[in-house]
Amino acid sequence: MRRCVLSLWILMWILGSAPQLQAQTREECQECHADPELTTETESGEEISLFVPDSVFDASVHADLECIDCHADIVELPHEDTLKAVDCGSCHEDEAEAVAKSVHGMELRARSPDAPACADCHGTHDILPMDNPASRISKANQPETCGRCHSDPDIIARNQIPMVAPVAIYEGSIHGRLTQEREDAATCSDCHRGHLILTPLNPASSIFKLEIPNTCGKCHEAIYEEYRISVHARALQQGAKDAPVCTDCHGEHDILRPENPESPTSGFRVPVEVCSPCHASERLAKKYGLTPARVTTYENSYHGLALRGGKATVANCGSCHGVHAILPSSDPRSPIHRDNLVETCGKCHPNPTENFARGRIHPVGEEAEARVIQMVRWIYVVLIAVVIGFMVLHNFIDFIAKAKRLRLAQHGHG
Ligand code: HEC
Ligand code: HEC
Ligand code: HEC
Ligand code: HEC
Ligand code: HEC
Ligand code: HEC
Ligand code: HEC
Ligand code: HEC
Ligand code: HEC
Ligand code: HEC
Ligand code: HEC
Structure with missing residues (x-):
């Protein structure tokens, strides 16, 4: 997979983007974005940092990329104020396809603000491979990464996800405890996969x-x-x-x-x-x-x-x-x-x-015995019902007869 991505990237580089790369190198971008003070305001008025530290980017798996390999809609400098969202799928086609088929992908297409895009699970300029312990998707860190949403009561309620505390419960399990120390125990993606995550009712699901x-x-x-x-x-x-x-x-x-x-x-x-x-x-x-x-x-x-x-x-x-x-x-x-x-x-x-x-x-012997006991019990119940029934009936008839006699006697006197 890695080799495939790499060769795809080299091919793209040779075919098209080479002249642009020379025009807008990382150094050019960093003339402004290496400044820790560079900020902007979002539509809602919230201040966000536009600082991209070289140290972080150099430590990431994408250190050899140019900024515009991902921010591909920048054609000249200064660039537009608002840029398109990065399309990771332009290089990672298989992953993008799997996410698109998942429950998360369905939510992304429905433009749900709660749905995870690539960067929600992987980060942006600090992406590390899974086998790096500091990665968001390392075995030990996945519970926290997935838990950002799956431990959030508002997100769980809004999306009517049946399981309300998957992460906290998992953390108490044998797998949850061992993933903090060992590489071989089961973390979220071992049972759910990382990308093609589906509900348990879907026959294509790993669960x-x-x-x-x-x-x-x-x-x-x-x-x-x-x-x-x-x-x-x-x-x-x-x-x-x-x-x-x-x-x-x-x-x-x-x-x-x-x-x-x-x-x-x-x-x-x-x-x-x-x-x-x-x-x-x-x-x-x-x-x-x-x-x-x-x-x-x-x-x-x-x-x-x-x-x-x-x-x-x-x-x-x-x-x-x-x-x-x-x-x-x-x-x-x-x-x-x-x-x-x-x-x-x-x-x-x-x-x-x-x-x-x-x-x-x-087994069988005692079952038969149990059945006989059950039957005897029923016979008793029926017998008791019949005997009591007869007694009540007898007393009732007797009472009516007595009442009649009494009334006749009173009539005679009057
Ligand atoms: C001359 C300074 C300058 C240079 C050079 C520069 N930027 Fe920016 N960049 C800015 C400023 C200022 C903003 C904030 C724009 C705004 O929100 O109004 C910004 C915003 C951005 C954003 C956020 C856009 C958004 O939609 O919120 C990205 C991504 C970005 N720059 C990438 C780059 C890349 C990649 C390069 C190099 C190809 C680059 N910039 C070069 C000054 C610069
Ligand atoms: C691996 C792809 C990738 C590379 C390479 C990359 N970026 Fe980004 N960048 C992203 C993603 C993803 C976001 C989040 C917003 C989005 O999805 O468009 C982002 C956001 C930004 C922002 C907005 C503030 C923020 O941090 O969210 C700035 C500014 C920015 N990038 C500048 C740069 C600069 C400068 C470089 C080169 C040093 C660079 N980027 C290289 C993927 C990349
Ligand atoms: C321009 C092509 C390109 C883009 C766009 C791109 N990547 Fe990559 N990515 C690569 C290459 C090439 C590698 C392999 C680097 C290596 O193995 O040294 C890589 C490696 C990775 C790895 C580690 C994989 C491994 O096997 O170690 C992850 C995770 C990753 N990318 C996620 C992303 C995400 C998330 C985005 C979007 C924010 C993104 N990439 C955008 C080219 C790209
Ligand atoms: C819900 C969280 C989540 C989302 C969304 C997500 N990923 Fe991942 N990704 C993971 C996890 C967990 C792994 C490690 C397990 C695996 O390989 O399936 C992973 C693995 C990877 C790898 C291989 C990393 C390695 O070191 O082996 C690449 C490349 C990658 N993802 C790219 C992407 C791209 C591109 C997208 C968006 C189209 C994306 N991912 C969306 C969670 C996510
Ligand atoms: C940015 C938020 C976010 C992140 C991060 C996230 N998810 Fe989700 N996830 C959601 C939302 C929202 C849904 C509900 C989709 C729906 O309505 O069907 C969901 C659905 C699911 C479901 C199906 C639940 C159902 O309704 O049957 C599973 C399983 C799941 N996620 C696992 C994971 C795993 C494993 C990770 C980490 C690798 C992860 N998620 C990361 C937001 C997130
Ligand atoms: C009918 C119930 C049942 C089913 C189905 C079942 N288990 Fe078990 N499993 C148990 C019980 C009970 C024990 C405890 C046995 C003991 O004390 O020796 C156990 C023990 C274990 C152990 C630890 C002890 C050992 O032998 O190493 C593991 C691991 C395990 N099961 C995994 C699985 C896996 C994987 C599956 C599915 C392929 C599975 N189990 C299916 C009931 C079940
Ligand atoms: C990624 C690998 C992995 C997957 C997938 C996985 N497990 Fe485990 N599991 C482990 C490891 C490693 C241990 C710890 C074994 C040990 O130390 O005895 C463990 C421990 C257990 C134990 C306790 C065993 C004991 O001897 O005490 C049980 C029971 C268990 N797993 C059941 C399951 C079931 C059921 C599933 C599927 C729903 C599952 N596991 C999926 C790796 C995995
Ligand atoms: C050992 C395997 C295993 C591990 C590890 C695991 N899960 Fe699950 N998870 C399952 C199974 C099996 C189900 C389905 C339960 C069912 O049928 O209702 C499930 C259900 C879920 C659901 C609800 C889906 C639904 O519709 O009921 C969410 C959300 C979820 N898991 C997230 C996570 C997250 C986040 C992690 C990591 C912290 C994680 N899981 C770790 C096996 C696992
Ligand atoms: C896991 C261990 C275990 C197994 C296997 C087992 N037993 Fe027992 N059995 C015991 C223990 C311990 C007692 C003592 C119970 C007590 O203290 O009252 C017992 C008691 C008995 C008694 C009561 C009389 C006596 O000797 O104390 C009989 C009869 C008996 N077992 C028959 C069987 C038969 C037949 C099998 C095989 C089909 C069997 N057991 C398998 C542990 C076992
Ligand atoms: C989730 C439900 C479920 C659980 C839990 C379960 N079973 Fe079963 N079991 C079944 C079903 C259904 C069958 C009938 C399968 C068939 O069609 O032959 C069966 C069949 C059996 C049979 C064969 C019966 C026969 O007459 O051929 C035995 C023996 C058995 N189970 C023992 C156990 C034991 C012991 C446990 C606990 C360790 C257990 N089962 C747990 C559902 C279950
Ligand atoms: C002391 C040993 C012993 C224990 C404990 C035991 N069984 Fe059995 N069981 C047997 C034997 C021997 C048979 C088969 C002979 C017979 O039917 O008498 C059997 C038969 C069965 C059968 C029918 C299977 C068949 O092929 O005929 C089922 C189902 C079953 N047991 C379930 C259970 C369940 C459930 C438990 C626990 C609640 C349990 N057994 C506890 C020894 C045991």
């Missing part, structure tokens, strides 16, 4: 549901490979929109390490916060032929009860099923396949026998 495993998988390759074969990933591929991707279990801006007790993926929280929202749901059970009783039967098992009692070392859903490569019991690779149960329980129970491992865990 569209089906695309998320690829986005996270760029860095978490081994886990991606495990997840890819899971019942969840395969169901998703076949159109089961409710099956989970990485962010359904981990969150997105608020991802924490599993050993952090605040994380939904920390062992004792997994049954309630990760698996239950889907596996205890009657709606999903019906839709996918699952049984919601898996969760209740777990909760009533020795493991479930011990977990609620605060014993964190006990088995949670993930201890037996795994978390990324979850497979049905019919799959021989699954830790809950009959042949693998001794090994699965053996992680915590020393030398379990086959019988122990195949004993009632949380």
